Amino acid sequence: MNTGQPGSSAAPSRRQFLAGGSAVAAAGLLAACGGSSGGTPKVAKSVNPSAMARALSKPTQLTFWTWVPNIASEVALFEKKYPKIKVNVVNAGQGLAEYTKLRTALKAGTGAPDVVQIEYSYVPTFTFTNNLIDLGPYGANDLKDDFVPWTWGQVSKGDKVYAIPQDTGPIGMLYRKDVFDRYGVTVPATWEEFAAAGTKLHQKNPSISMTNFANNDAGQTFGYAWQAGARPFALKGTGLTVDINGPDMQKMANFWSPLVDSGAVSTDPDFDTDWYAALTNGTYATWVTAAWAPVFLQSSAAKSAGKWRVAPMPQWASGADVSGNWGGSTSAVTNQTKNPEAAAALAMFLNHDPASSMLMASKQFLFPPLKQTLADPAFVGLKPSFYGGQKVNALFAEISKTVLTNFQWSPFNDYVTSSNNQIFGGALIAKKPLSAALDTWQASVTNYAKQQGFAVTK
Amino acid sequence: MAILARRGRPENKHAAAGYMFVAPFMIVFAAMFIAPLAYAAYLSLYSSRLVGGTVFVGLQNYTQALQDRQFLSGLERIALFFLIQVPIMIVLATFFALVLDSGRLRAPRVFRIAFFVPYAVPAVVAALMWGYLYGAKFGPFVQIAHDLGTAPPQFLTSGHLLPSVANIVTWEFAGYNMIILYAALLTIPPDLYEAASIDGAGPIKTALRIKLPLLRPALGVILLFSVIGAFQLFNEPQVLQPAAGSVITPAWTPNLYAYNLAFTDQRLNYAAAVSFLLGFIILIATYLVLILGRLRRRST
Numbered sequence: 137m138n139t140g141q142p143g144s145s146a147a148p149s150r151r152q153f154l155a156g157g158s159a160v161a162a163a164g165l166l167a168a169c170g171g172s173s174g175g176t177p178k179v180a181k182s183v184n185p186s187a188m189a190r191a192l193s194k195p196t197q198l199t200f201w202t203w204v205p206n207i208a209s210e211v212a213l214f215e216k217k218y219p220k221i222k223v224n225v226v227n228a229g230q231g232l233a234e235y236t237k238l239r240t241a242l243k244a245g246t247g248a249p250d251v252v253q254i255e256y257s258y259v260p261t262f263t264f265t266n267n268l269i270d271l272g273p274y275g276a277n278d279l280k281d282d283f284v285p286w287t288w289g290q291v292s293k294g295d296k297v298y299a300i301p302q303d304t305g306p307i308g309m310l311y312r313k314d315v316f317d318r319y320g321v322t323v324p325a326t327w328e329e330f331a332a333a334g335t336k337l338h339q340k341n342p343s344i345s346m347t348n349f350a351n352n353d354a355g356q357t358f359g360y361a362w363q364a365g366a367r368p369f370a371l372k373g374t375g376l377t378v379d380i381n382g383p384d385m386q387k388m389a390n391f392w393s394p395l396v397d398s399g400a401v402s403t404d405p406d407f408d409t410d411w412y413a414a415l416t417n418g419t420y421a422t423w424v425t426a427a428w429a430p431v432f433l434q435s436s437a438a439k440s441a442g443k444w445r446v447a448p449m450p451q452w453a454s455g456a457d458v459s460g461n462w463g464g465s466t467s468a469v470t471n472q473t474k475n476p477e478a479a480a481a482l483a484m485f486l487n488h489d490p491a492s493s494m495l496m497a498s499k500q501f502l503f504p505p506l507k508q509t510l511a512d513p514a515f516v517g518l519k520p521s522f523y524g525g526q527k528v529n530a531l532f533a534e535i536s537k538t539v540l541t542n543f544q545w546s547p548f549n550d551y552v553t554s555s556n557n558q559i560f561g562g563a564l565i566a567k568k569p570l571s572a573a574l575d576t577w578q579a580s581v582t583n584y585a586k587q588q589g590f591a592v593t594k
Numbered sequence: 595m596a597i598l599a600r601r602g603r604p605e606n607k608h609a610a611a612g613y614m615f616v617a618p619f620m621i622v623f624a625a626m627f628i629a630p631l632a633y634a635a636y637l638s639l640y641s642s643r644l645v646g647g648t649v650f651v652g653l654q655n656y657t658q659a660l661q662d663r664q665f666l667s668g669l670e671r672i673a674l675f676f677l678i679q680v681p682i683m684i685v686l687a688t689f690f691a692l693v694l695d696s697g698r699l700r701a702p703r704v705f706r707i708a709f710f711v712p713y714a715v716p717a718v719v720a721a722l723m724w725g726y727l728y729g730a731k732f733g734p735f736v737q738i739a740h741d742l743g744t745a746p747p748q749f750l751t752s753g754h755l756l757p758s759v760a761n762i763v764t765w766e767f768a769g770y771n772m773i774i775l776y777a778a779l780l781t782i783p784p785d786l787y788e789a790a791s792i793d794g795a796g797p798i799k800t801a802l803r804i805k806l807p808l809l810r811p812a813l814g815v816i817l818l819f820s821v822i823g824a825f826q827l828f829n830e831p832q833v834l835q836p837a838a839g840s841v842i843t844p845a846w847t848p849n850l851y852a853y854n855l856a857f858t859d860q861r862l863n864y865a866a867a868v869s870f871l872l873g874f875i876i877l878i879a880t881y882l883v884l885i886l887g888r889l890r891r892r893s894t
Contacts, residue, residue, distance in 0.1 A: 236857050239860075264644065265644070350839075351839045351840045352836070352839040352840060374645045404730070404731070404839070405836060405837065405838070405839035405840075407836070408836055408837055408839075409725075409726055409729055409732065409837070410729045410730055410731035410732050410733070410837075413731060413732040414731060414732075419731070547644065548644065548859075548860065550857075550858045550859065550860065551858060551859050551860070553858075554844055554854065554858045554859070557839070557840050558840055558843050558844060561839060561840035562840040562841075562843070564840070565751075565752075565839060565840050565841060566752070584859070587643070587861075588643045588644040588645060589643035589644060589645030589646035590644070590645055
């Protein structure tokens with residue numbers, strides 16, 4: 137299960153030029169927005185600046201679970217601003233490894249951190265069980281307009297904010313210029329052109345595949361589905377709409393099926409030895425992937441430096457300009473925290489403070505969700521030689537704006553991820569019709585949801 | 595001990611001492627084994643849902659598991675694995691042990707260690723290593739096949755996965771079992787060999803007529819371990835999973851299934867029931883092996 141594996145730790149950063157007018161105000165916001173500290177965190181209702189300020193100026197210990205490497209520098213900025221608060225950073229594993237521990241602690245009723253890193257795709261899983269507190273009362277709603285709109289849609293429901301966006305993975309296309317040039321292929325702007333280019337490439341050199349559709353990566357499957365307009369899940373109360381085999385999902389499946397059949401697209405597991413080698417030696421002509429990938433590739437396929445270029449994701453309709461998201465994380469506050477004000481302040485500061493956000497973008501190469509960072513020339517102006525001096529960040533910053541909003545995840549993402557690997561991935565490996573796999577997948581998820589007591593509709 | 599205790603005062607003292615000696619073990623045993631087991635048994639009688647919470651369902655989880663195709667196909671797979679892998683491993687281990695014991699090797703210690711070393715490699719490391727060796731694109735075997743211009747072997751496809759995993763397990767445990775058998779061979783009294791050689795038995799005849807029959811108890815022990823090991827197969831498929839992708843399904847082995855039910859599907863209660871059923875099946879299989887051994891001993 138590789139969902140978001142690279143996404144969260146090795147993301148590139150780029151931002152766009154939107155003037156971050158609100159950014160200057162951002163630093164001040166935190167102090168201004170408080171939560172009433174009167175009741176338990178769950179019933180906090182209104183903003184009380186003085187209560188928040190009081191809470192932030194009393195000695196407090198926070199625990200923060202994250203797998204972002206070297207995040208101590210960002211945390212140091214926070215501790216400098218709030219000298220009474222000490223943050224204990226713990227790496228409890230990446231993705232699933234962390235969630236497993238988190239769940240154990242949540243069930244045990246003790247041992248969970250105050251602030252925790254959670255991928256977008258898992259936010260509903262943890263909000264459904266009421267394990268994340270609403271950050272609205274602590275002033276999170278005031279940050280809304282500073283983040284790229286689709287990211288806010290991923291972490292909030294109405295004015296309830298369950299997490300703060302940390303990094304994102306808007307999807308573009310990395311391609312091997314050397315391979316394209318050698319076989320006379322032009323950069324495809326639509327999926328139709330992509331398929332034609334793939335067929336041509338594969339005919340000229342059967343050992344090359346146009347791209348790889350990983351058989352073990354729900355992040356990729358759903359990222360592509362996202363762009364195709366699919367909305368496989370919608371949750372209302374305990375009513376769940378499951379539409380994994382709807383028309384847009386079918387459109388996507390029917391597009392990839394023939395390419396996989398002919399061998400023009402390979403279906404190797406990703407983040408695996410063979411896969412790294414294939415990226416390095418040009419066996420995959422493209423990687424239709426997220427904004428965290430460019431920097432990730434620089435280190436994991438270092439020998440292919442200079443051969444890669446970046447283009448937007450191929451489109452379903454010519455002239456369209458839409459994308460999906462693959463990976464990325466948030467910072468959330470658990471309901472076990474005894475210091476909700478300080479915990480909320482940390483979650484907001486790390487991702488919203490301009491200095492902290494810029495540090496994440498430039499040091500950890502996380503692709504930022506904050507508009508101001510996405511517009512910072514120091515970020516979008518970068519011209520990595522790995523991509524022949526192309527302004528990679530600038531391109532992905534533009535793509536980030538085109539990610540469709542209102543994509544929803546299921547409240548049991550573990551199961552959906554694992555069944556992606558088993559059913560959809562299984563069909564990819566076996567070169568079986570993908571649309572039939574969607575039907576099986578739909579039935580399997582529906583069955584699981586019913587078992588879990590949801591009222592399931594299609 | 596209860597009987598002893600009833601007898602009178604002097605023994606009472608001894609009994610108390612006895613209890614004290616076993617206490618450290620019994621306390622840890624109860625806390626780390628009995629208690630979790632009891633808790634799992636308790637869990638298996640409930641059903642916990644995301645919507646609707648936890649309800650008592652009696653034996654429903656068990657009846658469901660007995661009709662669960664994923665669970666049953668995992669059991670079938672593991673039975674097949676057992677039938678293929680265990681005989682191969684035992685034959686290899688016996689062969690190596692006999693060779694070592696024959697005294698015809700130049701540097702027996704070197705060979706003994708060489709056979710045994712795979713066991714010293716942690717299963718996780720071994721599976722990672724084999725994951726690379728089996729690699730479908732750039733693994734060494736595939737590259738050699740590529741250089742020779744032959745069709746590359748596909749170790750990690752659904753048809754070949756079981757033998758591939760069996761190969762790893764054999765590699766890991768043949769040496770370990772060899773050591774057990776070799777130790778058993780060393781306990782055979784030398785006068786038997788003398789008698790055999792006086793009767794004109796050569797080394798091969800000695801091996802077949804003297805050593806093998808006397809190895810039977812040790813072979814029984816190995817078989818017992820292998821039954822348990824095979825039915826609990828978990829590490830290798832779990833670690834190979836990233837390299838093999840969707841070929842290793844969450845229910846590839848029953849143990850893997852129980853794990854994934856608990857930690858992926860969040861169905862702890864059902865996972866507990868599946869684990870108990872698996873434990874029960876292992877118990878039966880172990881018992882069968884024991885009975886088989888006893889019958890044979892009686893017949894000889």
